[in-house]
Amino acid sequence: MMPPSSKARRYKDRIAFGLCVVCIAIAVVPLVSILVEVVANGAPALSTEFLTSPPGVIGEAGGGVGNAIQGTLILMGLSSAIGVPVGVLAGIYLAEFGNNKLGHSLRFLNDVLAEFPSIVVGILAYSIIVATTNIGFSIGPLSIRFTTGLGSFSTIAGAIALSIIMLPVVTRTTEESIKLVPATIRDAAAALGIRKWRATVSVVLSTARGGVVTGVLLAVARITGETAPLILTVLGSNLFFTGLTHPVDALPLRIWRLALLPYDYAREQGWGAALVLIIIVLTLNVTVRLVTRGRYSMVRSRI
Amino acid sequence: MVLKEQQRKEEESFRERLLGFFGHSIFQFISTFFGSVVAVVLALMAIVLVSGSFPVLQRFGLSFFTGVNWNPVIGKEAFGALPYILGTLVTSAIAIAIGVPISLGIAIFLAEMSPWKIRGPISQLIELLAAVPSVIYGLWGLFVFRFWIRDWIETPLSTYFGSIPILKGTPFGLDVLTAGLILAIMIIPTVSSISREVMMAVPASQREAAYSLGATRWETVRIGVLNYSRSGIFGAAILGLGRAVGETMAVTMVIGNAIGPAALPTSLLKAGQTLSSLIANEFNEADPTSLHPAALIGLGLILFMFALLINVFAQLLVWKVLKVKGGSVE
Numbered sequence: 054m055m056p057p058s059s060k061a062r063r064y065k066d067r068i069a070f071g072l073c074v075v076c077i078a079i080a081v082v083p084l085v086s087i088l089v090e091v092v093a094n095g096a097p098a099l100s101t102e103f104l105t106s107p108p109g110v111i112g113e114a115g116g117g118v119g120n121a122i123q124g125t126l127i128l129m130g131l132s133s134a135i136g137v138p139v140g141v142l143a144g145i146y147l148a149e150f151g152n153n154k155l156g157h158s159l160r161f162l163n164d165v166l167a168e169f170p171s172i173v174v175g176i177l178a179y180s181i182i183v184a185t186t187n188i189g190f191s192i193g194p195l196s197i198r199f200t201t202g203l204g205s206f207s208t209i210a211g212a213i214a215l216s217i218i219m220l221p222v223v224t225r226t227t228e229e230s231i232k233l234v235p236a237t238i239r240d241a242a243a244a245l246g247i248r249k250w251r252a253t254v255s256v257v258l259s260t261a262r263g264g265v266v267t268g269v270l271l272a273v274a275r276i277t278g279e280t281a282p283l284i285l286t287v288l289g290s291n292l293f294f295t296g297l298t299h300p301v302d303a304l305p306l307r308i309w310r311l312a313l314l315p316y317d318y319a320r321e322q323g324w325g326a327a328l329v330l331i332i333i334v335l336t337l338n339v340t341v342r343l344v345t346r347g348r349y350s351m352v353r354s355r356i
Numbered sequence: 357m358v359l360k361e362q363q364r365k366e367e368e369s370f371r372e373r374l375l376g377f378f379g380h381s382i383f384q385f386i387s388t389f390f391g392s393v394v395a396v397v398l399a400l401m402a403i404v405l406v407s408g409s410f411p412v413l414q415r416f417g418l419s420f421f422t423g424v425n426w427n428p429v430i431g432k433e434a435f436g437a438l439p440y441i442l443g444t445l446v447t448s449a450i451a452i453a454i455g456v457p458i459s460l461g462i463a464i465f466l467a468e469m470s471p472w473k474i475r476g477p478i479s480q481l482i483e484l485l486a487a488v489p490s491v492i493y494g495l496w497g498l499f500v501f502r503f504w505i506r507d508w509i510e511t512p513l514s515t516y517f518g519s520i521p522i523l524k525g526t527p528f529g530l531d532v533l534t535a536g537l538i539l540a541i542m543i544i545p546t547v548s549s550i551s552r553e554v555m556m557a558v559p560a561s562q563r564e565a566a567y568s569l570g571a572t573r574w575e576t577v578r579i580g581v582l583n584y585s586r587s588g589i590f591g592a593a594i595l596g597l598g599r600a601v602g603e604t605m606a607v608t609m610v611i612g613n614a615i616g617p618a619a620l621p622t623s624l625l626k627a628g629q630t631l632s633s634l635i636a637n638e639f640n641e642a643d644p645t646s647l648h649p650a651a652l653i654g655l656g657l658i659l660f661m662f663a664l665l666i667n668v669f670a671q672l673l674v675w676k677v678l679k680v681k682g683g684s685v686e
Contacts (some may be wrong), residue, residue, distance in 0.1 A: 062572050069574035070469055076461025079477060080548075083541045084485050087496045094499075133652040139390050146391030150384055156391075162598070163394045165667045168595060169603025172632045173401060173663065180404040184644075217397055228416075251381035278489020281604035284636055305491040305605075312495050312609060320499070327492050338487040342480055 056115055082202035091327050098325025108291050108307075118326045120293045121307040125333070127294055128211055128287070129277055136216030137223055137269055141258075144265075149230070149253055160228075167221035171214075175282030178214035183207065183286060196295025199316035208301040214282040219272045226268020230261035267345050274337035278330060280305035304330045383522035401660060409654035412647055420654055426616045428638070428648040435651040437631070437658060443532070444630040444662070446621040447607060448600040450536025451543055455600075456593045458540070459547035463589075466548075467555040468577050479549075486545035494609030497538045502529035502610060505537060510625055525625035528612070533624040535611040539603055542595035550595060554588030554677050555581050591673030598666040602659065608633040631655045632661075 100118055109116025147160050180186075185202040203210070234257050242252035258265070280303075283289075288300040289310060295301075304326055311323035412420055412435055422434020466479050510527030517523045525531070566580035582589070612627025619629040629637075635652050642648035658666050 063577070066572040066574040069464075069577070073461045073465035073469060079458050080462060080482055080485060080541070080544050083496075083501070084481065084488070086500060087488055087492065090496055090500050091492065101613075125666065139393055142387045142390035143393060146387035150388060150389065153390075159391050159394060161671060162398055164397060164671050164675075165664070166394055167666045168598050168602075168663070168670075170604070170659055170663050171634060172602070172604045172635055173405070173656050173660050176408070176653055177397070177401045177404050178637075179593045179611065180408050180653070184649075196410055216536070221394065224391075248379060250380045253383070256683060273489060280489070280491040281632065281636055285639055306487060308491050308495060309605065309609070312498055317620070323495060327495050330489060334487060334489060335484070338484065342483070 055107045088331075090295075091324060091331050094321070094324035095326075095328025098321045100111040103322070103325055105269035107293060109304075111254050111314065112316060114316075116322075118302075118304065118307050118322065118329065120290065121302040121304045121326065123294055124208075124287070124301040125277060125304045125330075127208065127301065128215060128283075129273055131208070131212035132215035132219055132276055133269070133273055135212060136219035136272070139216070140220045140223025140269075140272075141227050141265060143220070143224040143232065145253060145258070147224065161351075163221045166217075167225065170281075171279055172281035172285070173219055174214050175285035176219050177217070178210045178282065179285040182210040182213060192253065203298055205298065206286060206300045207298045208287055208294070209297045211283050211287035211301070211303070213288050215276040215279060216278060218282065221277050222272040222275065223265075223268055226272075227261070227265050230264025230268070231257055233264065234260045263345070267341055270337055273288060274334050277337070278305055278334050280309055304333075306335070366535055405653060405657040409650050409657050412650040412654045415647065420651075421658070424617045424620060426619075428642065428651070430643070430646050433647050435647065435654070437655055438632050439614075439617065439621070439631050440551075440631045440655060441658060443457060443611070443619060443621050443628040444601055444632070445660075446532055447536040447611070447628070447630055448597055450533065450624075451539035451600040452593060452597055453540075454537060455540035455543045455596060456547055459544050459592075459596070460551060460589065462544070462548040463551035463555055464581075466579055467552045468581060469573065479552075482545050482548055485541070490542065490603060490605040491609075493538055493542060493606035497606055497610040501538060502534055505529050505534045509533070522623050523625060524623045526545050527625055528627075530610055530612040531625050531629060532611065532621050532628040535607045535628065535630070536607050536624075536659065538610055539600045541604060542606060543599050546599055547592050547596040550592035550674060551580055551585070551589045554585045554592065554674070557588070557677065558584045579649060585677065587673055588677030591670045591677065594666055594673065596668035598663060598670060601662050601666060602632060604632040604636050608636045631659045635659075 100117075102115075103119075104117060104122065105119040106117040107120040108118070143159075143163070147156055147163070150156065151160060168332040182202055183204075183206055185200050185204040191197065238256060238260055239252060242256040243249070247256065283303050283306050287303060287306070289306045290302045292302075308323050308326045308330065311319045312327060314320075415433075416423065416435055420435055420437055421441070422438055423434065424438050425434035425436050426439075427434040444604070462482060466475055466482075470478065506527050506529035510529065510531075510533065513523050514525070514527050562580040562584055563576050566576040571579060607630055609631055611629060613633065614627040614629050615634075620630045632655075635655055638648070639652055642652060
C-alpha cells in the first residue's frame, strides 16, 4: 500500500522530470540556432576569392579573409609549438614527481590559470612583448640599462599569449592520462631494466598518448576561437603574414571588426568568416569526440 | 686478460649507473622547471598588472576604484572604474541567476534521470556549446539573439513593468540584460558538466537508502543526491561566475558600450559596460603617451583580483568534493 499522498508525490516527480527536459531544450536551442544562422548566412559569402584574398577597401564589397585564415593557422601552429612541449613536461612533472608540497601547489595554480580571463593573459603578453619597457639600475659604478619588448604588435606576442592559455589544459590532460597508465606497465619496464626516466618517456608516455593527443587537440580548438588576447597582441592587419615581429590577422579578430562595420557586405563577410572559423573549431572537436567516444572522459570533462 | 675484461665491465657499469643517476636527476630537473612555468606566469601577471597601472593608481589613488567619470583626453583625464566593476558584477549575477538553475536541471537529468541511450549524445551536445568561440556567440548575439530578447522579453517587461526603476528604458536589445543572458548560455556547459561530475561522485548507497524508504526518483535526487553534493555544486556555480566575469567578446558585442556615468547599470534595459569589454573596446585606440593604457591595465588588475578570488575559492570547493571520489584526484 502506498501512502495517501502518493499521487501528489508522483506528479511532483513527473514535473521535476519535465523541468529537467525543458532545461536541456533551453541549452540546445541556442546551439542549434547558432549553427543554423552561421551556415545559412555564411554559406553565400564563400567563394574562392573570399577564401584566398585579403580584405578590400573598407566600404566597398569584394576582398576576403585569406590573410585571416593564414594568420589563424600560423598562430595555431606557433602556439602549439610553444605550449605543447611545456605543457606535456609540466604534466609529466605533476604525475611523476608532483606528490609533494610543490606539486600540490603547482597543480592548484594550474587549475586557477586554466579558468583565468583570457584578456588578462593578453595584457601580460602586451606588457612583456609588445610594449617597450626601459629597465635601468646601477650597482655602485656599474650601471645596467636595457629595453624589453619589441615596441610593436606582433605575431609572436599573440602566439605566446595563446600558448599560455593552452598550457594549463595540456598540463592537466597529460597528468590525468599518465595517471591512467596501469602500474603493471611501469613494472614491466622496470623488470626489463629500463631506467625510470627512460620508461616514463618511452613507455608510460607512449601508453598515455591517446589522452595527451585528445587534450592537445581540444586545447588547440579552444585557442583557435580566442579573440580577446589577440586584440592586445597581434592587432590585426590587411596584409598576409609579413614576419614574426609584425602584426598579423586572425579569423576571430576579423569577425569582430567586420561585425562592427555598418555595411551589408561586411555583415555577410562576417558570417562567412564565422562559418570558416566554426568549421575549423568544430571539426577538431567533433573528430576528437567521435574518435575517443567513451574514453578519456576525465580528460574532456573540464575543458 | 680476464682481469682487464672485468675492469672494463666495472668501468662500464659505473658509467651506466652514473648516467642513470644523472639522467634521472636531469629529467626531474627539466620537468620540475617546466612544471613551475605556471607559477612564473601568474607571478609575472601580478607584477605586470601592478606596475602597468601604477601611474594611474598613483595619480587617482582609491578614486580609481570609486570614481564614475572616464575621460582619456590629455589634460582632462578622469578615470573611475566603478561603472565597469558594477557592470561586470550585474551581468555575472544575471548569468548565475539564470544559468545555474538551468545547468542544474541538465546535470540532474544526465546524472540521475536520463535513459542510458540518450545520455551520451545529449552530454556531447551540451559540451559542443562550450566549443563555440565567444566571438561567434557575439555575432549571433548581435544579429539574432538581440532581437529575441527585445521582442519577447524586453518589450513585454517594459510595457507592463516599465515603472519599476530597474526596468526603465527603451527595449533595444543591446543592453545589460542581453549581455547577462548570453553569459548565462555560455556558462551552462561548465556548470552543468562539473555539477554532473559532483553528483555522479555521490555514493550509490545514498540513493539506495532513499529508494528503500519509498522515495520517488525526484525525492531521491533531492534528499540523497543534492543534499550530499551541495558544496560541490556551489563550487561549480562559482567556477561559472569566474567564466562570466572574465568573458570578453560576446559581452563587448551586445552590451551597448556605454561610457562614464551612463554605464552605471541602474536598469536592465540600459546600455552598460564591463571591465573586460572596455579593455577590448579602447585598448587599440589608447594613446601610449597618455595615462589611458595604464588605466585600462588598471581595469585588468581589478579583473585579475576578481578572477583570483573566485577561482581559488571555487577550486577549493570542487577539489574537496572530488577528492571523495578517490583515484581521480589524489
